[in-house]
Amino acid sequence: MSNEAKAKLQTNVSSVYRVLIKEVRLERGLTQAFLAEQLDRSPSWWSKLESGASEITLDQFVDVARVFNVQPSEFLRCGDGISPLLREHFEFSSDVIAEGADDLLRFADAFFESKGYMSLRNRPGIYLPISASQCPTVVRYCIDEKFREWLDSGAALDESTVHAMSMPGYAGALAGAGVFPAGGYVSPMVPRWR
Numbered sequence: 001m002s003n004e005a006k007a008k009l010q011t012n013v014s015s016v017y018r019v020l021i022k023e024v025r026l027e028r029g030l031t032q033a034f035l036a037e038q039l040d041r042s043p044s045w046w047s048k049l050e051s052g053a054s055e056i057t058l059d060q061f062v063d064v065a066r067v068f069n070v071q072p073s074e075f076l077r078c079g080d081g082i083s084p085l086l087r088e089h090f091e092f093s094s095d096v097i098a099e100g101a102d103d104l105l106r107f108a109d110a111f112f113e114s115k116g117y118m119s120l121r122n123r124p125g126i127y128l129p130i131s132a133s134q135c136p137t138v139v140r141y142c143i144d145e146k147f148r149e150w151l152d153s154g155a156a157l158d159e160s161t162v163h164a165m166s167m168p169g170y171a172g173a174l175a176g177a178g179v180f181p182a183g184g185y186v187s188p189m190v191p192r193w194r
Helices: 003-008 013-027 030-038 042-053 058-067 071-086 105-111 117-121 137-143 145-152 159-165 170-178
Strands: none
Touching: 013 042, 013 071, 013 137, 013 170, 030 042, 030 058, 058 071, 071 137, 105 117, 105 137, 105 145, 137 145
């Protein structure tokens, strides 16, 4: 990605946490309506929270963490772990970004709607959830154009690559296939939320 393209990608810190919240919700198979009910809120409130249509207060953030049975500090640690990767590709604004203009949320929405999303979710070791110690797949999608194209096209893997995934060191095979970079993206986050 050129420096010119980097400068055009906008996000803010609250959007990082919105992506984490959505990923954890989907990872656990929970609906917006169910979680909103747990917080005595409407489903549209939860939808607006994830989409960036409304601001999230600190109290709401703590309540959301509580409903997931996750310490707020774990969400913060995870966000802190992925932020350096995101900052290489996104300009973080301290201002509220207009609805629909946040590039991180736009990429994350495209990830969750992509052809390859469910296919990847069913491939242990390939799909890295937020609780993974390496760069989560949703973040990888947002920062890596080649990976994004592969996932958007359905995340097809040939038979030799699928076989290599079942063996130790499969990441090297995927790197050789041009899907993952050698060594992968490593993030300092380690929380396990299951």
